[in-house]
Amino acid sequence: MSKVKPEIVGIIAEYNPFHNGHLYQLQQVKERFPGAKIVVAMSGNFLQRGEPAAFDKWTRATQALANGADVVLELPVADALQPADRFAFGGVRALAAFGAEVLAFGAEHATYDFMAYARLTQNLTGNFKKYDQAYAASWQEAIAQKIGHEVSSPNDLLGLAYAKANLALGEPLSLYPIRRIKAAYHEEDLYKDQVIASATAIRQAYLAGKLTDLQAYVPKSTFVDLQSQKMLSWADFWPLLRYRLTMARIEDLGQIYGMAEGIEYRLVQQLEQLGPQATFEEWLKAVKNKRFTYTRLSRLATAVLLDLRTEEVKVYQKAPFLRLLGFSQAGQTLLNKVKKNTPYPLVTRVTQKDKQTFLATDYKVGRIYQLLNGRQQDIKRQVIRF
Secondary structure, eight states, rough: OOOOSSSSEEEEETTTTTHHHHHHHHHHHHSSSSTTEEEEEEEEEBTSOOOOOOOOOHHOOOOHTTTOEEEEEOHHHHHHHHHHHHEEEEEHHHHTTTTEEEEEESOOOTSOHHHHHHHHHHHOOOOOOOOTTTTHHHHHHHHHHHHOOOOOEEEEEHHHHHHHHHHTTTSSSEEEEEOSSSOTTTTTOOTTSSOOOOOOHHHHHHHHTOGGGGGTTHHHHHHHHHHHOOOOOOOHHHHHHHHHHHOOOOHHHBBBBBBOOHHHHHHHHHHHHHHHHHHHHHHHHHBBBBBOOHHHHHHHHHHHHEEEBBHHHHHHSSOOOEEEEEOOOHHHHHHHHHHTTOOOOOSSSOOOTTTTTTTTTHHHHHHHHHHHHHOOOOOTOEEEOO
8 A cells, every 4th residue: 555544545336235245345444444534436326237226326325324434426327337447447537536545345356466467458459359259258368368367257357447447547546455255246145144145136135025034134224225115127117218219210329328330220120029028138138149248238228228328428528527425424524625626526416507517417317217216316406414
């Protein structure tokens, strides 16, 4: 670490939902950096892997603040709905702009020197457009050849993405990997002899009606939300996406962010062939080919649902901003010091003018999520004071 006692430690997260594994991570940060404030850059209502958040951004921010975070910032959709490298860049940029000195993150192999790996692979070139292989697989092969071993576990790959983003930004952050314990990233089962389960397992158990089983795996604040709110999934948004695909012109779909190689024709064609009873998962499977991973297709489906245009993403990247969702008492003291020095605007409330200008895209995204959960997402929402 470049600084023994940092004032601000950053975390990039989704908290979908906040569970005991996330609580463990916060506890590890507090133990390693006593006295430091924890600032979380959290995805908003739609997530990096191309899915709606189980709970809205305000609920998840409150869960984080209730369990030890001091400030929660929203990663705008143009940062959140991205492949790992661009998602990481947006998160690192936001935390560095807020004054964080350390980035803490979970990793399957916390002993890896991620910054060293980033330097080895920063100018990596290769044939990443093999038509019999997805980009992600080609990229992992090239990394393994350069480093000398595979880096294939989900959080290790994300850790490498954080390191590469940090390198590209001039290394404003020191990295603090925390070894993931118990549940693997995509683990789908709950184990009664454990208190940590993956977010995937928690969501699947909830959707299967096993609410009472979840009490052991989440903090009290999250369990209250599980009891009082409906957890959303693609099944809820699928009718809206079907409508968008049915009504949109092909040339308009071609303007959606991430659309490539004429895949828009396949999206519509497979929807028409499957018929009205098809589920989102059945449609995604029908659309899948060797060039497009399921995750990339899910992100693309989300972009279609949100009518997220390439030009909108470019506008944000030229003029990024920070969106404040909530803070603790300790976080308020930090905010008073930081807000005067951030290089980007710090948004604390959404005005009528904002929703028509630089916040237009994220306001639209919030409105779409609001259609399903019935809670205001921007206008009239006050920053959470925990």
